[in-house]
Amino acid sequence: MSLQVRNLDYQIGGKSILEQICLEVKDGEFVGLIGPNGCGKSTLLKNIYRSYKPDRDTIFLNEKDVLDFSFKKMAAEMAVMAQENHVEFDFEVRDMVMFGRYAKKKFLEGDSATDKKLCEKCLREVGLTGYEHRSYLSLSGGEKQRVLLARVLMQESAFIVLDEPTNHLDVSYQYQIMDILKKQNVTLFSSIHDLNLASLYCDKIIFLYQGRIVDYGTPEEVLTHENIKSYFGIESQITKNEVTGKLQIYYLPGWVKN
Numbered sequence: 062m063s064l065q066v067r068n069l070d071y072q073i074g075g076k077s078i079l080e081q082i083c084l085e086v087k088d089g090e091f092v093g094l095i096g097p098n099g100c101g102k103s104t105l106l107k108n109i110y111r112s113y114k115p116d117r118d119t120i121f122l123n124e125k126d127v128l129d130f131s132f133k134k135m136a137a138e139m140a141v142m143a144q145e146n147h148v149e150f151d152f153e154v155r156d157m158v159m160f161g162r163y164a165k166k167k168f169l170e171g172d173s174a175t176d177k178k179l180c181e182k183c184l185r186e187v188g189l190t191g192y193e194h195r196s197y198l199s200l201s202g203g204e205k206q207r208v209l210l211a212r213v214l215m216q217e218s219a220f221i222v223l224d225e226p227t228n229h230l231d232v233s234y235q236y237q238i239m240d241i242l243k244k245q246n247v248t249l250f251s252s253i254h255d256l257n258l259a260s261l262y263c264d265k266i267i268f269l270y271q272g273r274i275v276d277y278g279t280p281e282e283v284l285t286h287e288n289i290k291s292y293f294g295i296e297s298q299i300t301k302n303e304v305t306g307k308l309q310i311y312y313l314p315g316w317v318k319n
């Protein structure tokens with residue numbers, strides 16, 4: 062599954078948030094979206110997963126305009142892990158994960174033995190075996206985040222969109238979650254704050270700044286000292302990690318520019 066975004070503009074309350082966004086995520090790629098707070102990352106993702114309504118002829122899945130997909134078809138093609146997941150009613154963890162099957166079911170169809178097995182597998186992958194009957198609202202932030210990831214995996218979609226998937230997670234789960242995502246045989250598009258995680262896991266990186274794409278390429282091409290200084294306003298030292306072979310960024314806080 063591939064994603065194309067062409068000349069996307071988006072305004073909120075008359076203020077321009079995104080300007081002339083053009084990008085492509087090819088089938089099977091893991092593309093990271095980086096940029097400072099408020100630059101428009103969530104707004105772009107919300108347009109892609111249609112929490113906001115994009116203009117016609119701006120967002121395509123496999124070259125087909127997303128506005129031509131029914132919401133059920135969209136859910137079958139694209140799984141989403143958003144940043145705000147406000148849940149009004151309490152559910153058991155197992156039910157939260159099972160909701161991921163909605164798009165694959167007919168009206169009032171019950172859970173099959175295959176669904177139940179897949180649910181167990183997804184919970185195991187995110188380290189939550191034994192949590193099936195826990196109340197979702199009673200979980201910690203990190204546990205909730207992992208339930209939402211299990212729900213995404215349960216959807217078995219060819220394309221996954223994620224807004225800051227490692228939010229609330231301790232360092233070991235941050236890497237575990239990225240490992241799980243990376244080994245899925247799917248297309249991934251994710252906003253990421255941690256540039257070292259982006260360097261380790263992404264095939265390509267899109268740098269967003271004040272609603273515009275200012276750079277695009279491999280982590281080595283985009284995660285430069287100049288870009289980090291220009292767009293995040295912080296000095297850094299960048300080396301190649303001997304173990305991973307990937308770029309490692311060290312920030313030099315005494316050099317923060319106002």
Ligand SMILES: Nc1ncnc2c1ncn2[C@@H]1O[C@H](COP(=O)(O)OP(=O)(O)OP(=O)(O)O)[C@@H](O)[C@H]1O
Binds near residue numbers: 074078096098099103
């Ligand atoms: N509903 C809204 N009403 C007014 N302004 C909004 C609204 N939603 C977003 N914005 C503004 O749009 C801009 C982009 O917000 P967005 O959440 O997309 O940024 P972001 O890059 O995801 O930020 P962060 O890294 O902090 O999550 C911000 O200036 C934000 O204040």
